[in-house]
Amino acid sequence: MTFQIKYIFAVMATALTLASCSNDNDTAASGRGKLEVEFDNVFGEANLILNGQENMTSQGETLTVSDVKYIISNIELTKEDGTVFVYPKSESYFIVSEANDVSHVLELANIPAGNYTRIKFGIGVDEAQYNLGETVQGDFFAAAQNEDMAWSWSAGYKHLLFEGTFTSSTVGTATPFMVHTGKSGANYNYTAVTLDFPEKALVRTNITPDVHIFADVAKIIDGSNKIKLTDNNMGGMGAMIMSGENLPLITTNLSDMFAVDHVHND
Template structure:
């Protein structure tokens, strides 16, 4: 009888332990639901240094650039979970301008499904589908872009990247102006997309907003995989280098796909501190 009672006691204790462990597991498992916000913070640099307008940097083409303007359009943002599930940010709200001269660095995204995101994808510029919707459909963003030096005329469209300044080289010791305006034209579509892996999962929660800190290396525009020598792109008067179309702009569009890297992800309750 004593042995039977002892066996029952042991069985009861073991059963209680299993229930306790099961309850602990249930308590620890997080329920992910609702919606939250996220931010992409674009930190502009120049070949490993912070980009300071008016500062100079010598690139591998042996040209010294003094950058006076760096503006670009970020669009069509998509957040991707580890299993490949994509959240496509609403297209009509998914066009933003990053401007060093305007101190505009943050893309704020609202009402994102709560989840753990491991990648981000975005476009550089304005895609053809959006542009072909016409000026009326995008009047608000067009006016905003025009106010930030990101448009030509409506018939020639948007500047996707506006990169300007002066440069010196072995061929010109006196500074000459340069202008690199990446955009699409009737001959080529220079809109590009970039997918970036996040070093840390971005946790979107009702009460937790991740900030994805992205480094944008402006040096890559002319000094990336494709080397664009500004002194070989002077106008007939020899007074400035202006690249706004042609084969070099296609090469530059390829370079800009390598322009962005994610430095870190800050999971917290507020905006990025910088």
């Protein structure tokens, strides 16, 4: 009896394994499907909460974040066989705003079915696209203006907006800070991020994977490059970083701001 039970369990385990393998390596996968990319903003190990949560940096500064927004662009998806699907550029510009939950999930449609293992995307609007002119940008530039993610056309887009108040050992009163990346002098400050998936995203006509990405906003100023808001405090105006030598350093930090936490295939 014991042998029979063990045999039945073994057969069931084998069937489940084969079913899983069949689903994962479905050679008959064809057609097109959808994929969702979800951005979840955190500050270090804590979920980011706007207006009220105190966040400590390694530089001894305490930040209360009031607003975080960034432009995601130029999405590319890599299959397990190394082939790359480039999402249509005209549809590949999104504004993720912490204050707008709907904006956290990018819904990508018409993607060739397959097993995907990697994503690449830009932070900001790339210079080549910007150089095509305001007419080509059209609706997206208007949307960026509505979201306060663009200056005048000649000044270009804000690739990232990071705002709030801070205190430090020498700044005892809550003082405003504003960090905006974008075109500055000879630096365009656009960067691309490439992330591997911890498990395959199985795009099928009947499966829409969700790729869950954590964005650690602490790394904007507290990444491989350490930027102290105190050093940029302009008195009554607060700490304002929108140009100068810090912007390329912050742009470098953005490359390490994102990490894929998990993939849902259901």
